[in-house]
Amino acid sequence: MKTATPTFINEQAIHDILEKHSQPDFAQVRDVLAKASEMKGLKLEEVAILSGISDPTLLEELFQTANQIKDTIYGKRLVLFAPLYISNLCANECTYCAFRAKNKAIVRKALNQEEVRHETEALIKQGHKRVLLVAGESYPKQGFQYVLDSVRSVYAARHNDTEIRRVNVNVAPLTDEEFKLLKAENIGTYQLFQETYHRQTYQKVHIGGKKMDYNWRVTALHRAMEAGIDDVGIGVLFGLYDARFELLAMMQHIFELERVFGVGPHTISVPRMEPATGSDVASHPPFPVSNLEFRKIVAILRLAVPYTGIIMSTRETAKMRRETFALGVSQISAGSRTNPGGYEEEVEDEVSGQFSLGDHRPLDEVIRDVAEMGYIPSFCTGCYRLGRTGQDFMDLAKPGAIKAHCGPNALSSFMEYLNNYASPQTYETGIQLIEKTIAGMKGLPGERARKLVERVKQGEKDMFC
Template sequence: MSSYNVRSPRADEFINHEEIFDTLAYAEAHKNDAALARSILEKARANLTPAHDHGTTLTHREASVLLACEDPEVNAEIRQLARDIKQAYYGNRIVLFAPLYLSNYCVNGCLYCPYHAKNRDIPRRKLTQEEIRAEVVALQDMGHKRLAIEAGEDPIHNPLSYILESLETIYGTKHKNGAIRRVNANIAATTEDAYRQLKAAEIGTYILFQETYHRARYEELHPSGPKADYAWHTEAHDRAMAAGIDDVGLGVLFGLEGYAYEFAGLLMHAEHLEAVFGVGPHTISVPRVKPASDIDPDAFDNGIPDEMFEKIIALIRIAVPYTGMIISTRESQAVRAAALQLGVSQISGGSRTSVGGYGEETRPHDTEQFDVSDTRTLDEVIGWLMDEGHLPSFCTACYRAGRTGDRFMEFCKSGQIQDFCQPNALLTLGEYLCDYASPAVAEKGWKMIDTELARVPDDRRRALAADYLARVRTGERDFRF
């Protein structure tokens, strides 16, 4: 039987089943120990003052104790600490992105995904390069600067060459003042050589959801296809980082297995990346199972009520304070509003989860991967974020300036990243307001920029940002710190 080893290259050792069960047993035994819970929270409070050594990260076991805790006062303290830590690391900024589905051809048999190979009800579609250009123009005309490309796993229809060509098309498409400045890739686990090619194509973050860390459940849910290999899938982030991809993103699909198990496994994966590469996950996503073609979420008996879902988000923020946290349009406006207060720092806006469709006025549903709960336009989302006190950001400066991987983490963990992110958020919001915003959102946005600009602490940066913003209003673009 494998034993737990956070530095091991083997999935069964760095995500160790027995260690998770021991952790859950410990958490259950101590769930009513308010003194222990408060001592763990006290340890985490050191993250309110980010430091270079970042020596106060909670372990998966400590965080699991907090997850199990039923004391209402402690749970209220958890929520408040999550808010405060998010503010310490990321301020009130919220980064916007959109998914772009390239193809829903897939050879895998995943039981929770409508793209599974046996689904004969869903039309199969793959975008041509001309269609990708049209989609990118439509996304640019909405105001997006950052995309996450998605594609099913199919070596015939979606080979690596297709992904690489699509990346070149996306980066090479310019319309009016629009440009996609960062493309993250959410595609199937692959080889080190393929990851090196993706790195050379200048992807941003490589994102791969584990779906579930419970190996037996994983194998049950993946009866066929390359993705059925648990170890190959779980060890993919190691191969990506070994190949030179600086930033990787984790995530589980909550609802497939018990949430406490998934929570512990997710944190163990973050600990593993930190231990081996010195860089934890750049992002952590928190999707939940949702209805889709040939998929009934009620078939999975591990659904999470909103209150527990919010607590999980809060504890991820506390336990992995440096990570960017992502929530998609799978969730409703109300759930997303709560999540933004508790630690989420990136959201999608105006999203389509179909293959193509951004250029169509009516939202297509026949090729959707999942139902979209938040169907508002990007402009409506921007206005709402500002009403909620958040600063919308389209910033991609760190990636283009080489502040990735351990270099980004050095700035983030020390709290210095705000010196770059705050003025860059203002500049990219200014671009959006000039080029794409409705009059009401533009008026609201420039008032917010004036307020936020006054809060930039460094006199030189504040003056330079003010100069750049004035030049943005006269038509210049792409200033960055």
């Protein structure tokens, strides 16, 4: 059955707006930055104005505004997670991806449930508390049940009476019934990238498999939310088409979710194309995004959707990741492997991985680096287990009330990491940061933080408010 064509991605409108605002003047940009500072989001034309900035002075003002908004809403927290690739089997032909069906240059593997548990245990031993379960868009003989079984295996895994507390999922678009089954497994966020919103480019780079159906993919988040999944994650693969177009198209998608469901995506991911085994396209992006343009994208998104999490993966180098923390990034992966079985084997295998990594550091080194910069590494999953998701989360976030929970919970989860997993050097760095941070907290958040951290110091786990 052919999927109906949705109308919420309007390419002509995007092109018209971009042409109109290709060279915004200082007054236009500063008006938009002033509005953005109110932290109520931006309209499509305002995003276009910011995307047209090239003057160094205005760029610096953009970055400063993004930093102020990030600090006001999120403070110095950075949420950490790890991707867990369970399979690189795929039925699609995506020219930029190593997992594409006809690529003979990679070794195919689908983890069985015992291997999924072992991979999860390896992540728990590192100190991780949340994972993003990822699978190529084809499954072993169990079909979609394989994904459901894998989610259960992750939640069931234990090491020293510790477990993964939240499983997010990135798998192929599902039917209404499949989304309901996925929701029943107590997942957190369902994540799906459109890759590119430009239809002609989409058809050019997707040349086989069900992923050729643009409409089926672009409406997947609607089906997920209709099935009761509160939190969804969105994103594009920057480099396939003009980044300014992709930004505005993604905003159209966000506005449509807000119109229909009253709330937009919980997270936005900003992957740039990286080399992938067996793909010439991945090594030579048709529309490469420079480091400066990439920083600009992150900053604009922070202004456009101030309360939405922005995810930065290990595709990027350690240097680039550091530079984007102050511009709006609120979640990062660390110690990542994109090959099934990579954590237990402690091997980063590009022969079976999806793409090349830019940040190869282990989790402990990333955490120490983050802490030395003054950011609190957070492993907290409290909101999801207390039902503060979807609209309920936004109702607390927009008036600033969520910070009274997030700050203390981040410190508590960081203290738990330091107690049980940190190297001596990371422990010392972390303790100093926690003490300094609590000393600077006032009122109820400070009281909560002190109590939670002290309980964790005494050996309690999973403390949150």
